[in-house]
Amino acid sequence: MRQAIVTMAVSGCAAIGGCATQTSPTYTASDVKVATATDKAAGTSLVTKTSRFEIHADPWLSLHHLAFHYARNDSGLRVRGYTPLTHDDLDAFTPDVVAAFEPVAKAYEPYYEMSLLRSAPLRYSSVAIVMGGVDSLEDPALKQALIDVMPVYKTHFWDRHEAAAQRLIDSFSADLHHHGDDMARRLTDYLESDWSSEPMRVDIVPYASWAGAYTGTRPVNHLTIGALQDMALDSSFETLFHEASHASPMSDQLDAAEKAAFAASGLDMNRYWHALLWYASGRAAMETLGEPYQPIYVTSGRLTDPKWGPVYQSLDAVWDEHDTLQARAIAAAKRVVALQAGTPEENRSD
Numbered sequence: 181m182r183q184a185i186v187t188m189a190v191s192g193c194a195a196i197g198g199c200a201t202q203t204s205p206t207y208t209a210s211d212v213k214v215a216t217a218t219d220k221a222a223g224t225s226l227v228t229k230t231s232r233f234e235i236h237a238d239p240w241l242s243l244h245h246l247a248f249h250y251a252r253n254d255s256g257l258r259v260r261g262y263t264p265l266t267h268d269d270l271d272a273f274t275p276d277v278v279a280a281f282e283p284v285a286k287a288y289e290p291y292y293e294m295s296l297l298r299s300a301p302l303r304y305s306s307v308a309i310v311m312g313g314v315d316s317l318e319d320p321a322l323k324q325a326l327i328d329v330m331p332v333y334k335t336h337f338w339d340r341h342e343a344a345a346q347r348l349i350d351s352f353s354a355d356l357h358h359h360g361d362d363m364a365r366r367l368t369d370y371l372e373s374d375w376s377s378e379p380m381r382v383d384i385v386p387y388a389s390w391a392g393a394y395t396g397t398r399p400v401n402h403l404t405i406g407a408l409q410d411m412a413l414d415s416s417f418e419t420l421f422h423e424a425s426h427a428s429p430m431s432d433q434l435d436a437a438e439k440a441a442f443a444a445s446g447l448d449m450n451r452y453w454h455a456l457l458w459y460a461s462g463r464a465a466m467e468t469l470g471e472p473y474q475p476i477y478v479t480s481g482r483l484t485d486p487k488w489g490p491v492y493q494s495l496d497a498v499w500d501e502h503d504t505l506q507a508r509a510i511a512a513a514k515r516v517v518a519l520q521a522g523t524p525e526e527n528r529s530d
């Protein structure tokens with residue numbers, strides 16, 4: 181197993197739903213993690229570095245995500261972003277293991293209604309673990325509970341989670357070797373942007389969010405991907421680049437493209453920019469990987485969704501007729517408005 185050397189800071193910003201307003205933690209991009217005795221007790225991370233990504237699988241961050249989802253799922257509350265566990269993990273929660281997890285489940289109670297991405301206290305718990313290990317957690321009850329339950333996690337869950345992370349890392353490594361340059365070229369071309377100058381930090385955990393992956397961007401870019409979640413795995417290469425494109429500078433032109441499209445068409449759809457990103461990353465993946473790959477905007481049902489289907493169908497219809505992100509965004513928005521008004525396509529003015 182390779183030694184973990186963490187050299188990046190991360191912070192919270194909503195990839196899936198716009199940036200959260202959060203106070204930056206005390207970490208900086210120059211912080212370097214020093215392995216502590218507690219880290220060593222848990223074992224080191226898997227780490228793989230490529231030219232564009234630095235991919236980690238850390239036991240503490242994996243435990244943090246498992247325990248959070250387990251605790252809130254088991255709370256009986258109707259929580260937003262419900263994230264189911266696998267049958268293997270549910271089976272591992274025997275009565276003894278449930279009893280061992282009780283203190284950590286209680287420690288997560290104040291976080292039940294929070295988002296791992298958008299809620300600062302929970303987001304910065306992940307940031308603290310990534311930056312300085314579990315000893316850096318500010319919540320003393322949570323820190324102690326995680327430390328106490330780590331031996332149980334290592335015995336009953338980690339081997340399975342580590343193996344899943346390794347499979348995903350191997351898959352990423354092979355795909356990046358064969359297709360990484362082509363995908364990055366296409367996607368930055370579609371987004372009219374540059375790739376990040378630094379390799380982006382990726383953490384593989386058993387369960388990320390309900391969506392299978394999320395991305396924070398301040399003060400540096402940080403992707404979290406769930407190795408046991410079909411949503412992330414079925415299209416993992418596209419997921420990796422889609423998530424990366426939430427970060428600056430790749431995402432820098434999306435806001436302006438959305439604004440121009442709304443101004444030109446009168447369309448007003450929350451998160452139209454995200455449809456642009458889904459389409460661009462999906463199309464780039466489809467063109468890069470070739471047949472029979474189907475992009476996420478197809479396999480997820482977005483293309484036929486009553487609300488979003490017209491957007492994706494319109495992007496598909498106009499994409500090749502234009503050369504810039506803004507022109508494509510405007511043309512698709514005008515087509516959506518025409519469809520909404522029931523205007524025959526041949527009478528459109530775009």
Ligand SMILES: [Zn+2]
Nearest residue numbers: 195196422426
């Ligand atoms: Zn996204």
